[in-house]
Amino acid sequence: MSLTTVDLRPRVGSELKTDLKTLLSGSICAQIRDLLVQRGVLIARGIEMSDEQQRAFTRTLGNLRLGTVKKEGEEGLMKVTFDKKENPEYAEFFPGTFFWHMDGTYEEIPPFATVLTPRVLAPSGGQTEFANNYAAYEDLPESEKAFLDKLQVVHTMQASIMPAIPEATIEQIALWHSYPARTHPLVWRHKSGRKSLVLSTSASHIVGMHPAESHALLQRLMSWATQPQYVYRHTWQMNDMLIWDNTGTMHRVLPYDVNCGRRLHRFTLTGEEAVVGA
Ligand SMILES: [Fe+2]
Numbered sequence: 001m002s003l004t005t006v007d008l009r010p011r012v013g014s015e016l017k018t019d020l021k022t023l024l025s026g027s028i029c030a031q032i033r034d035l036l037v038q039r040g041v042l043i044a045r046g047i048e049m050s051d052e053q054q055r056a057f058t059r060t061l062g063n064l065r066l067g068t069v070k071k072e073g074e075e076g077l078m079k080v081t082f083d084k085k086e087n088p089e090y091a092e093f094f095p096g097t098f099f100w101h102m103d104g105t106y107e108e109i110p111p112f113a114t115v116l117t118p119r120v121l122a123p124s125g126g127q128t129e130f131a132n133n134y135a136a137y138e139d140l141p142e143s144e145k146a147f148l149d150k151l152q153v154v155h156t157m158q159a160s161i162m163p164a165i166p167e168a169t170i171e172q173i174a175l176w177h178s179y180p181a182r183t184h185p186l187v188w189r190h191k192s193g194r195k196s197l198v199l200s201t202s203a204s205h206i207v208g209m210h211p212a213e214s215h216a217l218l219q220r221l222m223s224w225a226t227q228p229q230y231v232y233r234h235t236w237q238m239n240d241m242l243i244w245d246n247t248g249t250m251h252r253v254l255p256y257d258v259n260c261g262r263r264l265h266r267f268t269l270t271g272e273e274a275v276v277g278a
Pocket of ligand 1: 097101102103251
């Protein structure tokens, strides 16, 4: 079976019409990588994958990520769930996933892409949204692009989680502070030459700017980049398979009951290029 695609939104998201055998063969991996960067997020439906098959498919697209700044699941599997029995290492950080973010902004080279499949659905809510940070940058006025191209932004764990856990304990805050901060350019000039905004709730402040002006600018850009024309909202069904380009999009999950057992399995590809300024 070959690959055909259907655009889901004009500026972001495409559905892949293919089957498991074709995905696992690696015969369309180059096409998928190209589409991923062009469309931000790709979805295939009716693909029933075991963990082993999902891992094998992810490996056709690049280098599987086995460890990270602190830790990741065994053999690359991360279980996305609030159930601490299923995910004792990460569950306490998942409240941050309700806010727009990129993964791995604390690292020099953020992960390239992630493959996600649902294992237990939420009875209501729990849709995942993706915002295209390439399109959002490209639509800005030229004069503003020239200004933003020069800015550097500090990303911190506490910035990303504080909004999600407003009444955090001193111990929680101390844990967040133990993660390294990272400064990235606000605008990423990718190897392809295309540029995108490096926006995320983890963006704490802009280097050298008054905190009030920095806060206002980051808030305004976040509002700009998450306008409906840049966003695809995915409503999960069993046997969905979703891939997103973490370097050119933000993502978040819509609120759901965190005790409902919702669980998705993810495998992530290591990053391939550092965030280089424009
Ligand atoms: Fe994430």
